[in-house]
Amino acid sequence: MVPTAKPLHLPVHIATENNYFSMGLIFLLKELFEEEYQGGVIISKTSEPMAADLIVKFHTPGEKVFDWVGCHEFRTHNEYKFKMLGKKWLSVYPRSEHYDRNINCPVINAVITMRNSVATIRRKLFTLFFADSMSGPPDLRKPNCSKCPGPYQLAWREQLMLGYLSQGLGHYEISQKMGCSIKALSSYRRSIMRKINIKRYSDFVLWLGSQAVSKKYAEIVQHHVPEYADDRLIWKTKLSPEGGDESDDKYRTLQSMKRLTTSRLHLKQSESEIWLTTREIANEMDISIYSMRYLLCQMENSGAVISIKTGSGRSNTLRWKLAS
Structure with a gap:
């Protein structure tokens, strides 16, 4: 027990319209602090995030901390960094699979989900407020952002x-x-x-x-x-005068095959020895392999490309090159 003469006041900002979850979270906080302190505990909600000691932020599935935290300002401006680290941040997700556990941002102190049990949430809250008394306060001068992909993900x-x-x-x-x-x-x-x-x-x-x-x-x-x-752009699109999508795709296919052939000229003697697989062209075009094969067959019928079949049985592979 930690004796105190004055009642403890903890302003909390909860960014959600779920009153049921908010009241349950405040009840757990009050119960936790009453066990640790002898005096009274006053826990109130506030609408201003920066005026609160605890900020509970609800996230949509897949939302990361760098979606709402200025990573560049956090690394370069000490005032912004200490303002963010001076608060207790609790992130809430709908499910456990909705957040990336490999991202450990120094801004976020704890993460819970809407499906966590009461015992799990209570344990996270205890660690959130009383871990400093057991292991010492964290070093705010050296935030660990090395493993975070940040906005470059x-x-x-x-x-x-x-x-x-x-x-x-x-x-x-x-x-x-x-x-x-x-x-x-x-x-x-x-x-x-x-x-x-x-x-x-x-x-x-x-x-x-x-x-x-x-x-x-x-x-x-x-x-x-x-x-x-x-x-x-990975490739440039030719705008046909009629506006047809089919001729546009055929033009981009020819451009992709020319680029792939040129990139392999240093390995082969001549262009006649270079044959491209359907998967290679499909990856370059960024479309499915089935659509790519259908389009190449159409171009073969018109004489734009030629094909050969390599292998036998189920391991046969169609290879393509530009018609001379």
Whole structure:
């Protein structure tokens, strides 16, 4: 027991409209402090986050700490760093699989989920407030950010697509602005969901709809200049005068095959010896291997490419090269 003469006052900021969970969390805090202190304990909710000693922040599935914390300011400005580290931050997720356990940010002191038992939440709260008395206070001068991917977790084009989605644009409009196909946008979305550890599309919509995420990626669109965006594209799109998607895909296929062939010229004697597999071209085009094979067969019928079959039985492989 720690004797005290004055009642202990703990302002708490809980960023949620779930009153049932908020009242249960305040009850656990009051019960925990009454066991540790002899005097009275006053725990009150406040609407200002920076005026509270404990900040309970609810996150959407897949939301990371660097979505709402300025990582650059945290590393370079001591005032911002000590302001963030001077509070107790408790993150709450719907499920345990909705957050990445490999990211250990010094800002977040504890993580719980809505499905945790009362005993687990109580143990996390005890460690949150009384771990310093057992192991000493943490060193605020050396925050450990070395293992955090930070804002560089997503590729530039993936961030740009998220910015357009946060503005409410459709897939066709985004494909026109980014100069890519709708299939490529679907590939970007699957890559984003894999990186932020989201399996359901509904969870992806909740993550993108959160205020911190949508605001961050909306700023990326504002700094995007379409005239100079072609220099950062994996491939350039040829706009056909009729606006046909089929001729556009065939042109991009030819450009991809030329680029792959050129990259292998230092290994082979001549271009006639270079044969490309369907998977290699599909990876370069960022589309499925089945769509790629269907498109190459159409181009073979028109005489744009030629193919050979290597192997035998179930291990046979179609290889392609440009027609001379």
